[in-house]
Amino acid sequence: xxxxxxxxxxxxxxxxxxxxxxxxxxxxxxxxxxxxxxxxxxxxxxxxxxxxxxxxxxxxxxxxxxxxxxxxxxxxxxxxxxxxxxxxxxxxxxxxxxxxxxxxxxxxxxxxxxxxxxxxxxxxxxxxxxxxxxxxxxxxxxxxxxxxxxxxxxxxxxxxxxxxxxxxxxxxxxxxxxxxxxxxxxxxxxxxxxxxxxxxxxxxxxxxxxxxxxxxxxxxxxxxxxxxxxxxxxxxxxxxxxxxxxxxxxxxxxxxxxxxxxxxxxx
Amino acid sequence: xxxxxxxxxxxxxxxxxxxxxxxxxxxxxxxxxxxxxxxxxxxxxxxxxxxxxxxxxxxxxxxxxxxxxxxxxxxxxxxxxxxxxxxxxxxxxxxxxxxxxxxxxxxxxxxxxxxxxxxxxxxxxxxxxxxxxxxxxxxxxxxxxxxxxxxxxxxxxxxxxxxxxxxxxxxxxxxxxxxxxxxxxxxxxxxxxxxxxxxxxxxxxxxxxxxxxxxxxxxxxxxxxxxxxxxxxxxxxxxxxxxxxxxxxxxxxxxxxxxxxxxxxxxxxxxxxxxxxxxxxxxxxxxxxxxxxxxxxxxxxxxxxxxxxxxxxxxxxxxxxxxxxxxxxxxxxxxxxxxxxxxxxxxxxxxxxxxxxxxxxxxxxxxxxxxxxxxxxxxxxxxxxxxxxx
Ligand SMILES: Cc1ncc(COP(=O)(O)O)c(C=O)c1O
Numbered sequence: 126x127x128x129x130x131x132x133x134x135x136x137x138x139x140x141x142x143x144x145x146x147x148x149x150x151x152x153x154x155x156x157x158x159x160x161x162x163x164x165x166x167x168x169x170x171x172x173x174x175x176x177x178x179x180x181x182x183x184x185x186x187x188x189x190x191x192x193x194x195x196x197x198x199x200x201x202x203x204x205x206x207x208x209x210x211x212x213x214x215x216x217x218x219x220x221x222x223x224x225x226x227x228x229x230x231x232x233x234x235x236x237x238x239x240x241x242x243x244x245x246x247x248x249x250x251x252x253x254x255x256x257x258x259x260x261x262x263x264x265x266x267x268x269x270x271x272x273x274x275x276x277x278x279x280x281x282x283x284x285x286x287x288x289x290x291x292x293x294x295x296x297x298x299x300x301x302x303x304x305x306x307x308x309x310x311x312x313x314x315x316x317x318x319x320x321x322x323x324x325x326x327x328x329x330x331x332x333x334x335x336x337x338x339x340x341x342x343x344x345x346x347x348x349x350x351x352x353x354x355x356x357x358x359x360x361x362x363x364x365x366x367x368x369x370x371x372x373x374x375x376x377x378x379x380x381x382x383x384x385x386x387x388x389x390x391x392x
Numbered sequence: 393x394x395x396x397x398x399x400x401x402x403x404x405x406x407x408x409x410x411x412x413x414x415x416x417x418x419x420x421x422x423x424x425x426x427x428x429x430x431x432x433x434x435x436x437x438x439x440x441x442x443x444x445x446x447x448x449x450x451x452x453x454x455x456x457x458x459x460x461x462x463x464x465x466x467x468x469x470x471x472x473x474x475x476x477x478x479x480x481x482x483x484x485x486x487x488x489x490x491x492x493x494x495x496x497x498x499x500x501x502x503x504x505x506x507x508x509x510x511x512x513x514x515x516x517x518x519x520x521x522x523x524x525x526x527x528x529x530x531x532x533x534x535x536x537x538x539x540x541x542x543x544x545x546x547x548x549x550x551x552x553x554x555x556x557x558x559x560x561x562x563x564x565x566x567x568x569x570x571x572x573x574x575x576x577x578x579x580x581x582x583x584x585x586x587x588x589x590x591x592x593x594x595x596x597x598x599x600x601x602x603x604x605x606x607x608x609x610x611x612x613x614x615x616x617x618x619x620x621x622x623x624x625x626x627x628x629x630x631x632x633x634x635x636x637x638x639x640x641x642x643x644x645x646x647x648x649x650x651x652x653x654x655x656x657x658x659x660x661x662x663x664x665x666x667x668x669x670x671x672x673x674x675x676x677x678x679x680x681x682x683x684x685x686x687x688x689x690x691x692x693x694x695x696x697x698x699x700x701x702x703x704x705x706x707x708x709x710x711x712x713x714x715x716x717x718x719x720x721x722x723x724x725x726x727x728x729x730x731x732x733x734x735x736x737x738x739x740x741x742x743x744x745x746x747x748x749x750x751x752x753x754x755x756x757x758x759x760x761x762x763x764x765x766x767x768x769x770x771x772x773x774x775x776x777x778x779x780x781x782x
Contacts, residue, residue, distance in 0.1 A: 186560065186683040187669055189569045190416045190576065196559050208681045231414055232668045236682030257416050258668070262404060283418035285579065294417070308418055309577035 135277040136252040137178065137224045137300035141335045141357075144177050150388040151301075151357025152348070153337055154364055154381055155228065157182040157198035158215070159207025165215055167368060170378035172221045175385030180255060180359060181216065183209050183229035190257045192312030194362040198369055209233055209242075213249040226253030226279065226300070231267075234259075239267050243274035253277040253300045261294050268297060279303050282328050284320035295332035302328045304338045304355060312362050313343035317350045325355035345387030352388060360384060397711060398600070398637075398644045398702070405593020406673075408708055410701035413592040415671045419572075422579045427594040429499050434601065439494065446490050450523065451480045453487075453605065457613035457763070463732040467752035472623060473735070474610045474765045476635065483738065483768030484606055484635045485516035489585060491602035493520035496583035503527040503582040507571040509536055509564035509631065510693035510740065511543025512768055513587030518552035520585075528552040531570040533563040536692045543772055561686035564631075564696045568670050588632025589700030592671030596700050600637040606765060607642020614763055622646040623763040625756055629743040630654050630661075630714065631693050633700035635767035640712060648763075650712035652703060653747040655722075658687030660699035661707055661714035674701040690719040690780070691739035691773075717746035725749050726770065726777060738768035739777070 134142070141151055154176040156167055168179055184199035184207055191199065209229070216225060227246060234242045234256055246254060254276055259267060261280065271278045277300030282291050285308060295302050304325050307318035321338050328336040338351040339359025348358045360381075367380055405411045405427075413423055433439040447453040455478045460471040476484035489506075496504060504521050506528070508514030514530035521528035530547055534556045537544050547554050560566035568591075575584040589596045589603075614623050626643045628636035630652035640650050654662055664675035669684050677685040677697035687695045699714075706712035717725075722739060725746035730736045737745060744764045748756065756762060770777075 187565065187569055189572045189670070190418075192573070193559075200560070203683065210681075232676075232678070232682040232684070234682075235666075235668050235673075236678065236680075258414050258671075260413055260415055260417060260420050262420075263412055263414055281417045283416070283420075285418055285421045287421060290420075305416075305418055308579060310573045 135275055135299060137226065137277045138334065140224050141177065141301055145335055145356050150352045151177045151335060151337055152385055152388060153178045153180055153357060153359040155180040155182060155359060155361030156368070157184060157195060157202050157365055158212040159184060159202035159205055160198045160365070160368055163374060165219055166374040167377050168219065169221060170374035171364070171381040172223050174378035174381040176223060176381055177357065178224045178226060179221070180226045180228045181212065183212050183227050183233055185230040185233055188230060190310055192310040192362065194313070194366045194369065195311050198365045209237065213245055216251060217249045224252040225250065226255055227251055228255040231256050231259045234267060239270040243270040243276050246276045247274040251276065253279055255279045255303060257281060261290065261297060264297065281305050282324060284308050284324055291327055292331045295328060295334065298334060301335040301337050302332060303359065304328050304336050305340050306338045306351065307341040309340065311340050313366065314341040317342065317347040321351050322354040325351065329354065345384045348384050349387050398641045401593065401597050407702040407705035410674050410704040411593055411596055412673050413671060414668045414673065415592045416576065418576050419579065423592050423594065425499065429495055430594055430598050433495055433498055443491055443494055447487065447605065451486050451490060452478060454609045455479055457610055457617060459617055460733050463729065466732060467749060468758045469752045469756055470759065470761045471748065472614060472617060472761070472763045474606060474639065474763060476606060476765060476767045477735070477737065477769035481516045481519050482771065483512040483516065484603060484638065485513045485587060486519065487605055487638070488587070488599050488602045488634060489516040489520045492583065492585045492598070493524050493526065496526070497524060499583065501581055501583040503578065504585045505529045505531070505571050505574045505582055506585045506587060507564065507567035508532050508587060509567070509695055510691065511536070511540040511547070511772060512693060514547050514552070514554065515543055515550070517585050518547040518550035521552060522550045529574065530554050531557050531567040531574070533557045533561070533567050535562045536564070539776055540692055540772060542775070563686065564692070565684065588634040589637045589702060590632040590670060590672055590698060596672065596702055599634050600641060600702060603634050603638025604641040606635060606638035607640060610639065610763060611642040618761055621761070622648055623761040625649050625651065625760060625762040627651045627653060627744045627748055627762060628765040629694065629740045629767060630699060630703060631696050631740060633703045635765050637700060637702055639765045640706070644711065650706070651747065652712055652714045653743045654714060654716050655687070655689035655691055655694035655743060656716040656718045657689040658694050658696055659716045660697060661703065662716050664697070669698060672701050674704045675699050690722060691743070693738070693740040694743065715747050717743040721746040721750060723777065723780060735766070736770035736774065737766055738770050739773045741765065741767045
């Protein structure tokens with residue numbers, strides 16, 4: 126492990142570490158905020174079904190690292206008039222016992238202003254942020270404001286990331302490290318890419334922060350396979366597709382419970 | 393900021409405060425590899441020899457500067473046109489594409505992906521792929537495949553696969569997103585051949601350097617025509633801004649007033665504010681929340697809500713001005729050039745002509761010397777203009 130995070134451990138990291146400590150594999154679920162009128166109930170339902178943290182997608186007009194499912198959800202959420210402020214308002218009154226992160230693209234952050242956005246997350250009770258188009262080199266200013274506001278900026282390590290960068294990214298990441306499971310955009314795949322477990326091992330070797338693998342983790346089996354090397358997984362498109370297809374909050378919860386059960390059953 | 397105006401960007405890929413590299417981590421190493429490969433190639437005389445040989449022997453360079461006699465008389469100015477419409481494939485896009493394809497070859501990549509709006513960059517990329525025996529996939533918004541159907545067929549004729557893009561506004565900006573998505577998944581063997589001075593570092597720099605030939609040739613040619621003087625005004629249309637950047641690079645250290653002309657419905661400098669999309673920080677048309685707005689113009693090639701970061705910088709420091717032309721003015725200018733000079737321009741450079749026609753005798757004083765980059769020929773637009781004028 127390289128440098129330990131210089132900061133006080135935030136809520137996201139503390140929570141995930143504590144659950145890992147109990148021998149539990151971590152399940153982070155992604156939901157596009159505003160995709161349906163009852164998206165908040167979907168969030169509550171997936172938490173009740175055993176998610177350890179929820180990633181709330183604030184929709185962006187040009188989601189370049191997202192595949193067709195999350196693109197469609199973003200289009201739908203924007204069509205419904207979803208705004209960053211509206212999402213954070215809804216989150217403020219949301220009572221769930223796990224930490225919430227937002228996932229959005231950098232222009233949303235930049236347009237609001239770093240400090241204002243960080244503070245608005247903090248006051249809405251959001252404890253982490255994932256901004257996938259903000260590379261390590263560009264992340265400095267935002268990360269400082271987020272740190273000051275007590276919001277953990279989760280950085281990503283990709284299969285293509287060279288070794289020295291893995292160490293630097295892990296040193297700057299807060300909360301957990303997001304291991305990109307495959308080269309490509311978000312979306313369901315028939316099988317887990319070989320790169321997923323390799324990335325998990327490389328991150329593991331560089332940091333003691335929890336490592337969760339996302340992008341292309343679509344089934345309970347794939348989640349369990351990734352967790353042979355990772356501390357957890359991020360499941361997005363597989364859940365969002367069900368929501369787009371009309372799954373009720375309970376049905377969305379059942380899918381998540383299936384993943385939870387498979388992770389708890391072990392390898 | 394290192395170097396002089398229109399030199400290299402700073403180590404973070406910035407021109408002033410604009411530019412940078414805002415891409416997912418998966419693509420960062422590819423951008424770094426490209427940056428290193430370009431630096432090495434651009435320092436290598438053998439690369440320049442190879443590039444120049446293709447541009448001359450295949451591309452038809454140098455292109456002439458034509459002095460407009462009847463139109464000059466009509467406008468009361470001395471109007472010169474840099475004739476990129478005479479480049480093989482009919483626009484300046486070839487200059488960029490030949491360079492990037494050679495670069496891809498040096499990096500061992502045999503597959504090119506590109507976005508296209510009007511289809512000119514797609515045609516140029518398909519052409520280079522055919523010439524060098526590479527695979528080629530072109531992403532084009534569904535709106536554009538309809539209005540530029542002939543160019544779709546041209547690309548297919550050249551052996552490229554054209555993939556219509558149905559996401560978002562289904563125009564150029566969405567085609568860029570799709571090309572980036574393809575690149576992330578196929579980056580090992582694929583080069584993203586971006587079509588303008590936009591995208592993450594090093595693209596805005598690479599594309600400007602590859603288009604610099606336009607401005608450098610024009611400067612020498614103008615001096616011959618103008619008795620050793622430089623033109624007083626240098627005007628080019630701006631979508632992403634590559635023909636303008638290449639042109640301006642030849643004149644930035646002269647006294648010429650540099651003018652970029654945007655489509656009124658796609659005016660990132662005119663209506664935008666700073667933001668980040670497609671890997672770069674620049675001026676963008678966007679709403680209060682930061683959602684990118686859809687551009688709307690008669691010309692598919694200028695239907696882009698952003699602008700290359702170096703233009704944002706040139707505007708900020710006051711070295712270049714950015715103006716607009718409306719669809720109606722553009723149609724007038726299109727016909728005007730055809731009738732007075734026997735040259736049918738593409739709708740994109742007709743924006744530059746339209747602004748000059750509007751300002752001649754007003755902001756542009758009577759008798760002033762004006763160079764306009766005629767970035768492409770109008771064949772692709774003839775059917776659309778016929779319908780619009782009907
Ligand atoms: C003829 C022509 N000119 C100009 C443009 C706009 O591109 P840029 O601003 O990069 O020169 C296009 C784009 O398709 C074009 O086809």
